[in-house]
Amino acid sequence: MTQQKAKPIMAARGSTLRCKGWKQETILRMLENNLENAEDASRLTVYGGIGKAARNWESYDAIVESLKNLENNETLAIQSGMPVAVFKTHRLAPRVVMANSNVIKADWPKFYDLSAQNLTAFASYTAGPWQYIGSQGVIEGTFETLALVADRHFDGKLKGRIFFTAGLGGMGRSQPLAMSMHGGVSVTVEVRQQSIVDRLASGYADVQAASLQDAIDMAECAKREGRALSIVVQGNMVDALEQALDCGWKPDIVTEMCPCHDPFALIPCGLTLEQAAALLETDRDAYMAASRQSMIRIVRAMTRLQAAGSIVFEYGTFVRKEAVDAGMSKEEAFAYPGCIAEYVRPLFFLGRGPFRWTCVSGEVSDQTRLDDLALEMFKDDTLVTRWITTSRHRLPVEGLPARICFLGFGQRRAFGLAVNALVRSGELAGPVAFSRDNLDTGSIANPAFETENMLDGSDAISDWPYLNALLNVSAMADLVAIQSNGTMGISAHTGVTMIADGSEEADLRLDACLTTDAGIGVVRHAQAGYPMAKTVSMGEGPLTDNAIQIPLWWSPQATQYRA
Numbered sequence: 001m002t003q004q005k006a007k008p009i010m011a012a013r014g015s016t017l018r019c020k021g022w023k024q025e026t027i028l029r030m031l032e033n034n035l036e037n038a039e040d041a042s043r044l045t046v047y048g049g050i051g052k053a054a055r056n057w058e059s060y061d062a063i064v065e066s067l068k069n070l071e072n073n074e075t076l077a078i079q080s081g082m083p084v085a086v087f088k089t090h091r092l093a094p095r096v097v098m099a100n101s102n103v104i105k106a107d108w109p110k111f112y113d114l115s116a117q118n119l120t121a122f123a124s125y126t127a128g129p130w131q132y133i134g135s136q137g138v139i140e141g142t143f144e145t146l147a148l149v150a151d152r153h154f155d156g157k158l159k160g161r162i163f164f165t166a167g168l169g170g171m172g173r174s175q176p177l178a179m180s181m182h183g184g185v186s187v188t189v190e191v192r193q194q195s196i197v198d199r200l201a202s203g204y205a206d207v208q209a210a211s212l213q214d215a216i217d218m219a220e221c222a223k224r225e226g227r228a229l230s231i232v233v234q235g236n237m238v239d240a241l242e243q244a245l246d247c248g249w250k251p252d253i254v255t256e257m258c259p260c261h262d263p264f265a266l267i268p269c270g271l272t273l274e275q276a277a278a279l280l281e282t283d284r285d286a287y288m289a290a291s292r293q294s295m296i297r298i299v300r301a302m303t304r305l306q307a308a309g310s311i312v313f314e315y316g317t318f319v320r321k322e323a324v325d326a327g328m329s330k331e332e333a334f335a336y337p338g339c340i341a342e343y344v345r346p347l348f349f350l351g352r353g354p355f356r357w358t359c360v361s362g363e364v365s366d367q368t369r370l371d372d373l374a375l376e377m378f379k380d381d382t383l384v385t386r387w388i389t390t391s392r393h394r395l396p397v398e399g400l401p402a403r404i405c406f407l408g409f410g411q412r413r414a415f416g417l418a419v420n421a422l423v424r425s426g427e428l429a430g431p432v433a434f435s436r437d438n439l440d441t442g443s444i445a446n447p448a449f450e451t452e453n454m455l456d457g458s459d460a461i462s463d464w465p466y467l468n469a470l471l472n473v474s475a476m477a478d479l480v481a482i483q484s485n486g487t488m489g490i491s492a493h494t495g496v497t498m499i500a501d502g503s504e505e506a507d508l509r510l511d512a513c514l515t516t517d518a519g520i521g522v523v524r525h526a527q528a529g530y531p532m533a534k535t536v537s538m539g540e541g542p543l544t545d546n547a548i549q550i551p552l553w554w555s556p557q558a559t560q561y562r563a
Contacts, residue, residue: 009035011400013362015430021072022501023095023478026433028067029360029400030130030497036399037134039170044081046132047170049265051124055081070095078481081121081128092476092505100128100483102492108263109284122262122485129481129495131435133356134398135204138171140387141354141437142178144406145315147386148343149253150182153311158184160226162219164244164310166237167257167317168195168205175257176205176230181390185222186230187215187251189240191267196232202396205230212240216249238269238294241301245308254305254312255339256298260319261485263291292326299323303335312336313343314449316439321448334452340439341453349525349533351409351518352383353440357419358402361430367401368392369428373418374405381411409441409522409536413514416500420510423502431501434514438483442521443468444493446485456528462492464524469494471520475512 011032012018012025019025034053035041044052044060054060059082066076066083075089078098100123103111114120126132150158163179166172166189176199179186188205189212190196199205206229209215215233222229233240237256244251259265267276268290280287298319306312313336314320323333347353359366371392378384383406391403407415412434422428436443444450447459469482472494481495498513500506525533 009038009041011036011360011362013400015361019068020070021095022431023072023499024067024070026360026431026499026501027096027130027479027497028064030358030433030435031063031067033358033399034127034130034132037132046124046127048122048124048127049169049259049262050122051127052081052121053127053130055118055121059083067096080119080123092509094473094477094480096479097473098129098479098481098483098495100481102482102484108288112264112284123481123483124485125438125493126435126495128483129435129438129479129497131356131437131495131497133358133400133402133404135170135174136391136395136398136402137354137356137404137437139174139178139181139395140391140404140406141439142174142315143181143387143390144347144383145339145343146178146182146184146253149311149313152343154252158182159228160223161185161252162187162223163253164251165255165257165315166190166240167259168192168199168232169257169259172257173199173204176232177203177394180206180228180230181394183226183228185219185228187212187219188230188232189235189237190232191234191236192273193234196234199232205232207231209233212243213247216244216247219251236267236269236294238297238301241298241305245301245304250305250308251310254302254310255315256302256317256319257315258298258317258319260295260298260317260322263288263295263322266291266294269294269297292322295319295322296326296328299328299333299335303332306336313339315339316449318448338449338452340450345525346532347406347408348441348521349530350536351412351441351522352406353443353518353521354404354437355407355412355440355518356402356404356435356437358400358433358435359428359430360400360433361428362400363429364397364401366428366430366432367397367403369422370419370432371403373422374403374407374415377415377418378407378411384411404437409518412518413511416498416510416514417507420500420502420506423500423506425502431499434498434500434510435496436517438493438495440521441518442524443496443517444491446491446493448491450493454528455530458528464520465492465494468517468520469496471516472496472513475516476509477513477517478509 011029017025034046038046062083073091075087075093076096077085080100161184163186165175168190176186176188215231302312320333445462451459472480477496478499479497485491522537526537
């Protein structure tokens, strides 16, 4: 049974140190901020149903005490959410290193058994390495993905378009708001009525429909009138997809954000929440079978909607991979694309990705100043200016003030050094922590989604995130994590935190790590044969930086580097 703690966790604010340095204090506040924004902080679950900030409350308390007592020449080692050692290293070493959820030849039953034995915990992406900033991170990811879909298919505009999807959990709640920010219409299916109530109350969605047919009627009316409207409806996405097909409805864009990454978190079609909980308790194998049958039906319905003319993509739920594990052929399961391979990957050629900064002072004025700084420094960058100007007026502050923005290689380094100068001058009230999603240009390998269909066939090569982590340690990052999502095939990804505390030492660290972290992603895509990444890696093209020196030569005929 998972331990629970009733006392809420809030991130510390202000200038008072509890630790022996601002790096340790900042990392501690990032951990606390994870839980301030958590889906279920009483169980240490940050998001995704099982993504945890620490293995259990005993481990959490030990991590807190370790960070408070950590010297400026020591490094804390974390193994899947549990502190295991403090080593004397040196002042330029990371203060924290961690390995999370790395299990050889795991399947879900094995992973859950190991977790029950207190040997591991599921870190997800930013939950385990303490880099979650609330819903904003996935809102921007959804906003930018929809923008790329609009650019490809709808002349850059989503006004008068309908987005049909599912899931209003910690990640999925981004979807209706992101579509509304584009001026479009959304219909989102959610199985849990309480989640619908919460999202309506917090402004993530506008209205609940009584049935899917009512939702369709409302959506089509808003589409004709050119109104932005986010509609939610209670139900199971399997039923909703099949009903949409039966009535001949053709939404413009279709995806889902159901928790398919964990078959034990998905509610199988035909079961109430109570029935699902009872089945999971009494017959885990039967639950797995029912869950995967639901996923097969989702994939088949999505494929049929694509054939009918809707724009369909997977949004990182791994439903296609789970359908293959359930017995569906890969050809059938992967008949529609993932959004990374289809839309987002060209951003990675430029080193662009979900870069983020957190103001550990807790002062909203620091966030406002950094929004202004980004607009000043990158005023000619449409992607940056569109997002910053939209998000600063539409998104609430969740926990410590933070912002995410798709900055590219070169931009990150320049911005980080400029921020450190503002901290040093006293223009900001406190330090700033830089991090990113683990789904970034060079930080992940997963052939089922993020690295599917690489140009050179290197989908399953997981050397790249390991190189990312090794380089970031070499570049003196303050926290480095290397982790897996347990059972998603060959999956490896890294997390990193870099801290601007105003010191000259921070200049040194930021200069190095804000180069290596995105730079290895540019090199990874250049190595795969993408011409724009090759151009950027050689110091040419947009968003470039001259800090990569590649002792290799390019063979256009072979579309690869050769020694």
